[in-house]
Amino acid sequence: MTEKTLIKGGHVVGFDAAMADILLEGAVIKAVEREISADGARVIDASGMIVMPGFVDTHRHLWQTSIRGVAADWSLVEYIRNIRLGYATSYRPEDVYISTYVGALEAIDAGITSLCDYCHIIRSPEHTEAAVLALRDAGMRVRFHQGFYDIPDERPVFTDHDARLEHARAVRTGMFAGTSPSDLISMGVALTEFGLVSIDKTRAEVELARELDLPITMHMGTLSTPDGVSRLRNGGLLGPDMLHVHCNASSDEELRQIADSGGHVSITPETEMQMGMGFPITNRALAAGLRPTFGIDIVSDCSGDMFAQMRLALQTARAIDNERVLKTGKMPVTIDLTVRDAFDFATIDGAAAMGLRDQIGSITPGKRADIVLLTMDGIHHMPPSPDPIATIVLQARPSDVHTVIIDGAERKRDGKLVGAELAPIRRRARASAEHLAAAISDAATRTGGTNTATVYAGAVTQATEAH
Ligand SMILES: [Zn+2]
Known part of the structure; x- marks a missing residue:
């Protein structure tokens, strides 16, 4: 049976009522209504949050x-x-x-x-x-x-x-x-x-x-x-x-x-x-x-x-x-x-620019479930702006992104990326930055150049050593 997810009680962008529920079936948005009950569905509590398309x-x-x-x-x-x-x-x-x-x-x-x-x-x-x-x-x-x-x-x-x-x-x-x-x-x-x-x-x-x-x-x-x-x-x-x-x-x-x-x-x-x-x-x-x-x-x-x-x-x-x-x-x-x-x-x-207007870009039944929940807990939302769109465009920040669902799968939950262990990723990213910095520095030495990249190569080494 296809897994059901119920996003409950959020302020859904594009939906008239102040609050609405969204039912997902697998990767698809099944329904957006004032109130939905769905037995056996996994429930995501979105109360107090803005729910928007990704x-x-x-x-x-x-x-x-x-x-x-x-x-x-x-x-x-x-x-x-x-x-x-x-x-x-x-x-x-x-x-x-x-x-x-x-x-x-x-x-x-x-x-x-x-x-x-x-x-x-x-x-x-x-x-x-x-x-x-x-x-x-x-x-x-x-x-x-x-x-x-x-x-x-x-x-x-x-x-x-x-x-x-x-x-x-x-x-x-x-x-x-x-x-x-x-x-x-x-x-x-x-x-x-x-x-x-x-x-x-x-x-x-x-x-x-x-x-x-x-x-x-x-x-x-x-x-x-x-x-x-x-x-x-x-x-x-x-x-x-x-x-x-x-x-x-x-x-x-x-x-x-x-x-x-x-x-x-x-x-x-x-x-x-x-x-x-x-x-x-x-x-x-x-x-x-x-x-x-x-x-x-x-x-x-x-x-x-x-x-x-x-x-x-x-x-x-x-x-x-x-x-x-x-x-x-x-x-x-x-x-x-x-x-x-x-x-x-x-x-x-x-x-629309990706040719996917009928698939993503809004919270609409029948579309793929690409959905973002924004928390309004931050002091910069105190008190919240009355208009959720104005909030998103002029007040919100990436740190407000609480939950991210892509094609029905949760990729960020409660403010943390799902399935990504950051420590080894950080090590690999630093190693890559160091390799590239050293390579451009070598290239500059070989050519006798002192271009801006040489300066930045040094800066990258310092920054990675500092953390
Ligand atoms: Zn470009």
Whole structure:
């Protein structure tokens, strides 16, 4: 018999009554009603808590967890030099495993139940295997977007672009055989950035993805190659299976083209504003008919905190709107963009961007059970804000995440991750950080360079020794 779970007496987001019960049957939400009695069901007491759908992170490079914080003061140019062309060249499969595993656990801990992992650290088939294994071990809903990006390597395993395409095919027919985009762990592809490869190679990547039924994502519209959308459109490649990330330098017309194509956008507010990509496109995306979604992007720079991303994006978008009025010499009388918008971008709109709108993103009977309980016990909820959505968007923190259920399985209970023994994980994460720090330090010595990475290599050693 399918196991039943009853989440009792919480304030369920999206349900009219002040309190409601949720009945789960296995991985599926069976009912949401004012009061449900279910004999034999396991009961989770949610009284005094907010019950919300899990967040959907539509863009993250989980492989960068081992180099947490190194990019704190870096621009995009420094990031590319020091990480994509620096640290990345020393990643071993075990670094990919522990980075991906810890990153996924960190996401679950913070109330993120679904995530698009943009994996462009594939130096060998073993690196791919390590990433996928880590995702399976973590147990979150994730799309593994395999990258084709060619990491500089003295002895490359993949000798050319075709070899990388063939590897993606092997992964699709091997580890991901028989899977579909709606499975708990599914596969997609991450296109190589425009400007690094010819449009013919981009075409080959897109055509392979479509042949293998794999959703597509890619970095889009940064200043070095602002016209990626037009390149795709001119090449007849733009499509509804594409999740375009950033788009800060994409024109309004290009955003409309994405909307017309049925594609989606992912905004990563914190990295975009820090690294010089430009203002997040929230307002322009909405004007173009797109619903924005949010990504954390990298914890090598910012936190894995979706609450923070919602806040940053919402208030920046409001500031941009307000500025338009202020420039006319008047004060804004009303605010258009609401906390509800920001909440939807982080949940149901993210689900739509993953092509899973009918499966996740809201607490609705028939959908998969990806559910988060937030405790209101903290002093920062004293007294609680009357509006649960406002509470989530503007007051709540990852430390409020009390329980996380993914596909019907409890992954966090009573504030603690389930099935993850932290001491050995911490040791492995530190060992990985130390290896990477030493490797980049060696590389800098060899080249006589004293780039920023060298300084950070020292800082990582000090930080790990201190704890
Ligand atoms: Zn990215």
